[in-house]
Structures are given as C-alpha cells and as structure tokens.
Amino acid sequence: MTVTAKTGTGTGATSTPGTAAVPPPGHPDNVTSGQAERLRAPLGHRRLLTRRDRLTLGLMAGVPTILHVLLVWLTALASIALAFTTWDGIGFDAIKWVGLQNFRELFTSNPQFWPAVEHNVTWFVVLILIPTPLGLFLAVQLDKNIRFSKVYQTAFFLPVVLSMAVIGFVWQLVYNPDTGLINSLIGANKPGHYIDWIGDPDLNLWSVLIAASWRHTGYMMILYLAGLKGVDPALREASSLDGANEWQTFKNVIFPTLRPTNTVVLVVTIIEALRAFDLVFVFNKGAEGTELLSILVTNNIIGESSRIGYGSAIAVVLLVISLAVIIPYLIATFRKERRA
C-alpha cells in the first residue's frame, strides 16, 4: 500500500503507464528496486489505476450500490413479502404468515380501498385534461415573446416552487368553510346555505384537484416552453411561407415536433397522480371523498400499533399499478433506442 501509493508521478490518469511503478531516480521516498519489481504488474500488463484509485472508485461505486440495494430493493422486496403477513411492527417474531388474506380483505371489506383507486385515476384524468392543455396554451403564448413574458412566466411557475404541503396550507385558507376566502365572499358560511369545501365528499376531491392543477399548470408550462424553444424557427418560417395561419402552424407543424415533450409530460403526470399524497394529507388527511392509495398505506403503517402487513398489501397494489404503467413505457423507450 505505502509503496504503490507513492510511486505514481501524478494521479492514476496522468501518470505514465508502465513506468509509474518505478520511482524516478533520486525520489525522496525512494524504495529498493527489488520491492518495486515485485509490485509491478506481470507481463507488461498496463496498469492505469493505482490500488488507491481502485479503492476510491470501489467505494464510490460500492457504497451507493449497497445503500441503493438496502434502501430501495431490499425494502421493496421486504414490503412485498410483508404483504402476505400480519405484523404490528414490534419484534420480528411477531410476523405471522397469512397468505392472501390481506388482499382478500382489501378487495372485499375495506370501504376505502375502491374509492382510493378511483380517486387516483380521477387525479390522473383531471391533471391530463385540465392543467396540461392549459400549460401548453400558456407556453405557446409566452413563446411569442409578448411583453412582460418573464413576469408571466414567473407568476405561473411560482406554485411549482412551493411544496405540495405548503400548497395544502395555503388552499385551506381559501377553502375553510367558516373563515375561508370563498365562503366569506359568497356568504356560504351561515347555517342553511353552508358549503363545506373540505368535508363534503362531493366537493372535497375537486377542491383538492383545483389546488393540484394550480401547481401542475406551471409545471406543464415550463416543460412545454422548453420543448417549444427547441423547435427549429425555419419550420415556422416555412409554414408561414406556405400560407398557414397560426392555428394551422401549431396543429400541423409545431405540435408534432413536441412529441418527445408529450411523452415526458405523460410520464410526469402519471407519476404525479400515483404519488399524490402530501396535498391531501395536510388538507383533510384523506377523509371521505379524498381517499388515496398512498394515504391508506400511511394510515395503516404509521401509528402506535401499526398494521404493517395490511399496509404493505396496499403498497403492493400501488406498486403493481405503477409497474403496469412504467413497464410499457420502458419497453417503448428501449425499443426506440435500439432502432436508433
């Protein structure tokens, strides 16, 4: 160790291969040539890296790999395994194998499960139908370099900077049925004509979705803006020379070139819909009407006497749904890459 570490004239990459193992004559830390001879790689094999470099690289690659395997793969596999057990989270001997019972119970007798699945789907549909086109519209307008374009951009993007939890707090001030902005303005906080934006299951999901869309619009706008900046100006010129109006240009020339952006948008929106959690959790903890799979997982796993097996079963359902979305996407992506 001490020898090889000192022999190189510089770092592993800059030192001269082959000669590096032999210390320059008159080197203060010189060692006997016999030692150096023994340490030299056999048969002129070119040594690009010293042992220390390899150790450093090994640690740099190894530690994250171990952490990743431990914290991502092991835990994912552990929760799949735990989905077939009951466990209160105290001591490993309390884990009991129950087979498919958690799933049976989930599908048949949990009154919150199917609404939660439905709400996750609704979340996706709403995000793709309202804020996405809106974001695209804003991006197209801003792309025209109108006056104060930077101001508008900042204003629309501002919500994206905030965390969903903060957005939840902000919108609660708007929706609070007694003292909130809306009810105070329209006088709907009196007995008789009372609108419960947070508690009424016919309203609360939509209240939350408006808040989520408020943020998602800015996110979509930025993605599309980036896509639009990549459109070759020559295309626009060509289409205007061909006499296409603005809508025709957008429909037939610009939008088709945004295809890669659309894929990203789709993936991002699916992810947003599946991981929806923080906004609802601070809003009303997933009460009636706003149940989500992620909230059910949390409610069952976090707590003083947890139902870890049952919660894991819900997490597995979420995982299966995610895989059903991710796998086709990955297949399509890889196929494209192979063709390229």
Place this chain on the structure above:
Amino acid sequence: MPAASRRTVLRGIGGAAVLGTGIPLLSACGGSGTAADPKTVSLGSNASDAVPKKAFAEIYAAFTKQSGITVDVNTKDHNTFQEQINSYLQGTPDDVFNWFAGYRMQFFAAKGLASPVDDVWQKIGGNFPDAMKALSKGADGKYYFVPISTSIWGVFYRKSVFQQHGYEVPTTWDQLVALCKQMKKDGLVPLAFGDKDAWPALGTFDQINFRTNGYDFHVELMAGKASWTDAKVRKTFDNWAEILPYHQEGAVGRTWQDAAQTLISKKAGMYLFGSFVAQQFTNKADLDDLDFFAFPEIDSAYGQDTVEAPTDGFMLSKAPKNKAGALKLLEFLGSPEAEQIYLKSDPSLVAASNKADTSSYTALQKKAYATIAGAKHLTQFMDRDSRPDFTSTVMQPALQKFVRDPKGVDSLLASIERQKKTIFASA
C-alpha cells in the same frame, strides 16, 4: 418546534428510516450512545402545546431543585410523537416518556417496551384513588404508569348564554332534545361540532353509547367482544341521529379549535368535548363564563354513572440509562406537589391524585374533580380503550361517514363488524 439537537435529529432520521422500511433494526444506527450520566434523566415529551409545555418545564425545574438531577427534555410534536411511538420505543428511547393510561399503555407494557414501576407505586400509592390505580396497571397486574392529569368529557356551555335565554341544564335525553330545539329557534347552533381530525366524533359516540347501553356493554364493545351489528349499537346510532340535525353543519371540514370558536363567540349554545377546550378560551372573562354538565341520562338503569376521563402520565422505557434517577423522577411526578405545579399553569385539567391541593382550583376544575370523584366508572376514550389500529383505520372514517350521512347506518355497522373481526383476530 424547538430547535432540534443533533441527537434528536439523528433519532428522527432513525425513526424515519424505520417507518419507511419497516425494519426496526435500522433504528440502532440512529441513537448515539451517550454514556449514562447519573445527574441527568432524559425524558421524551409529547407536550408540544405552549400551555402544557410550560407547565411541565416548571415541574422539572422543581425536581432539579429538590434532587440535583437535571431533566433533559426532548419535546416532539404531539401527533408526531404518537405516530412514531412504535419505532421510538424500539430504538433508543428516553428514560421516561409521556403516555396515556388505558389500553394504549397496556399494549406497550405487554410488548415488553416499558419497565414496571411497582417500586415507585409503593411510595406514591397513597396519593391516588383506586380507579387511578387500576388505570395504571398492565394486563399482568404490575404498575407501568404514573398518572399526572385527567381531562373530562362533558357538555360545555357559557353561563351567560344560558342566563340570557333562561335555559336550564338538561339531565335527561328528552330535556336535551327539547333544549336543542329551543336553541335552534333562538338562532343558535345548538351543538358546536368539528370532526376534521376524525377523533372528536369518537367522543360523541362514547357518551351516547355508555348512556344508552351502560358501562359494561361499552367495555365489551371496545374490547372487540360485543358485535357492532347488535341492536344495542343500532340504538346508540339512532339516538345520535336524533340529535345530529342540531349539530353544527359541515363538521367534517372543521377542526375542533374552530368549533370551539363558535362557542367562544356565543354563536353555539353547547359543545360536547373534553375539558381541554378551555385552552382555547384565552380571554379570562370568557374562561370564567365557561361551564359544563355531564352528558344527560338516556336509560335510567345507567343514569349518569359513567364519566369519560382520559388520563395522561408517564412511563419508564424498557432499558433506561439512568434507572435510579428515572425512578426518582417518577416518584416526584406522582407526588401532589408536581400535580399542583402543573395545574397552576394549565387550569383546563384536574389532578389525577386525590391528595393534590384543590384550593387553587377554578370553579370549572372543582366541578370536573367532583364529577370524576362521584363517577362509578371511568372510561378513557375510544382510541385509548380499544385497539388504536381499529379506531384509527376503521372507526374514524366510519364515524365521519355517519356524521355526514346518518341514513346508511346498517351497512356501515356491518362493514365495521367485518373489519373488526379481522383486526381483532390478528392479535
């Protein structure tokens, strides 16, 4: 939240890792092993609200003065403390920690996550009535808990509002219903109600159920023995449905603090809640105007013999670093002096000890004390008397559903019973 020390941050990360992974062993990485200091006892506190936090700090200061032992308090947000208790107790918990009496205490005692404190009780036993002693024992008959304070559930109202309209305190169900009708006519919200946090409705259920069916049935139901499809439970919900129209509209979207505001602003006539509602009465004149009565009788066979009085206190963790010091602290916490220091700062609760000096009590505290002392049975609260996993994942959403739509009660009860069976079977 106070500025977190490095240790609490590490512990938090350890806790988060456990929650995220479900592997309790990881928490071993979280705790830094500080050597036991005989002059320090660490204490995990859930007293994150301003009033109780200050009150406890004064108790610990008095203890330090008396014994020379410093109490190193790690305060965590009240709800977070509860959510993380599982991993907290399995990791490296503080020597002493805040907790609740009842099933919740017995659960962790039975799991071996707390140490028995029989030695302490030999010294403090004389300070407590029998009902409190029973509340402090685990299922194995050993003491695991030192109670400090009790709140009481009842119907709170403002004396001035009752005077102004000439209302009388109802003692029977019919009188209560009549009073609700009258209040509605007078333009008041008869019963303030906020169930956004989902637990307040559990308290309403408790009151109506033990008044309708008696203490014994209530206990059986909470223990998972009685059936939720029993006609008796149906009767409880029928009674509830009768007064539900007099509750404040839109309860599921309102926090209990906001509901309390309607009582403070005299828009609501009554509020069925715990005595800690008084913490919301920041104005002294308003607080003096606050009064309560026990929930009215529904069935004369049971009268008003049961009172819901959730009790808070302390437990000793499984392997305290400074056991001798921790036991001394628990002994002090079980003394009347400690209780008095606490109650001076937080007049919304009453002492668990019957030796504590009640002369400094407010009228409200005196009444609460008398009501508890006169009760034949004390209950804790649904989520303290039953399995918390059952109450939080099944009962809380179920009762929110009932409060919003009382018509579908039969299918709701069938669903509760089905879920109850699987949860209680897994024990």
